[in-house]
Amino acid sequence: MKTIRKKEHILILGAGAAGLSAADAIRTASPDTPVTVVSGEKGRPYARMALPYYISGKIPLEGIMTREEKELARQGVTYIAGDPAAGIDIDRRRVVLRSNRKLPFDKLLIATGSVPEYPEMLAGTEAPGVSHLWTLEDARQIKRLAHEGSSVAVWGAGFVSFMAAKALAGHDRKVHLICRADRILRRVLDAEAADLVDRTLFEKDVLCLKNTNVEKVEVLKGGRKRVVLNDSSELTVDLFIIALGTKPNIAFLEGTPLAGKKGIEVDEYLETRIPGIYAAGDVAVVSDCVTGERITPALWSTAVMEGRGAGLNMAGARRRCDLALLMNVVDFGGYSAISIGHPLTKDAGAEVFQFTREEDRSYRRFVFKEDRLIGAIVVGACFDAGFFPMLIRRRVELTRDQKDALLRQPWDMASLLMSLPSLMQAKDLV
């Protein structure tokens, strides 16, 4: 028996990659469902990923905006900005915002993204020029304070710190990357790749201080900052950027059954244990498509996919969309390092193949398990890098000939395209 359904109201918390992809998907699947998107930040939705490019001046401010208000209105999406969710009343099915405004919902998507970690020891050093690179406000401040020839220290050596260093390099600026481990991007690159990236960084006046940590930060008179390092050396800088990683933004869910240790646990349709409440993007704990582990990938690409999948499921579809592929790209003025899947796996059954080409500083690492590619690192020339995510995500079993062809011509995947033409279709991606 089917009852006549009244129009369901869909509420989306977060206007990032996942939230807006979901709104788009709901619109295509069901054009008249009322949708409300709540953003915790003021102003129009923007692409956080593009902030470093705004700082470096590659694109104007207008370029990082993902939606215009007019466009949202035309889509029939109600947009509430600058009012983050503060709590959720699951029984009465409504969300309380910080301004105490209450929003009822029939279906809810939590896509609030992540927040950067703030180390305790920095308490008391709040000053202009000591900041994260996380929000548009941060980026504006950094852009304002980064003068020609100023010096910068970036604490952390992950993806965000790398992007910050990249954005600020040049213009006679001296940039220091304070790296706690023995190499940069330790989770995604191996020693060889990190070394190549390091060399390129050095040429652009970005100095990488390895095995180093920050002991103390002081704000001097006149606004400069003194950074004391654990090897008792000191740096005096104009800008101190903190990029020590992120955690899911789920503080407002505390005390509800939704909040898990890693994030929000979801099933394969991205629905949480409470029917009608979904999660996508950085907050959702999903399965790794290679190992099946439960992870929070915190990547733009997975957020877009999950957002779309969750949106379609909320609009009535049943699509499995919880398989995430880890995929990181860092690019330094044309020199890029791409890490896909699990290139650093400790699995004993994995076969590793490495290829180096000195003339253009290219490096590739392929990791196979049985006859499947499970991870790849591509440094330097990367025009054919798009084939690797496909091979890894679809768990393509290569024949002996195909594997040989790949290893014989590691710099050009076109040979593989010749033998796997039917795979090169996008139809089975969400």
Add this chain to the structure above:
Amino acid sequence: MISFNEKRCVGCYACQVVCKMEKGFPVGVFGITVLKGEEADENGVFRPVFRTSLCRHCTEAQCVRICPVRAITRDQHGMVVGTPEKCIGCRLCLLACPRSVPDFTGAQRVSKCNGCVERLQVGLQPRCVASCPTAALESVTRQELSEKKRRGYLEKRWERRQGTGTPSR
């Protein structure tokens, strides 16, 4: 969109050359690439085969969805078009594309096939299609393509059942 018939291609590379002439892509960037390989027929005799790597202007285009700054969009002709001025060079589209089509060589901004929309607007065919001497490349609508594929599939099945020959229509 542009359809490619592998059986007709003779590997003359005309499409690759005229595409570069038309678009003025820098060294290393191609809107369409002809790939050469070999295959064995049923008697074990090898013959050369050519395939192309070109943008399919997918209905479910992953590059359009993933671009954080909307530098790749779908235009009114249904073509997936890149706008280099808006591009930040993050390469997410390259990794999302199952054919690795978007190219960042040179300017560090996206360059890709736009289906020659400027030629379509004035009633011309895409440059690669117009230059193909064996009609291996054809400009078709989505509907025509799916019809063609369906017919091809049925013909193949018919051949297999009958031994040889085409069905009478």
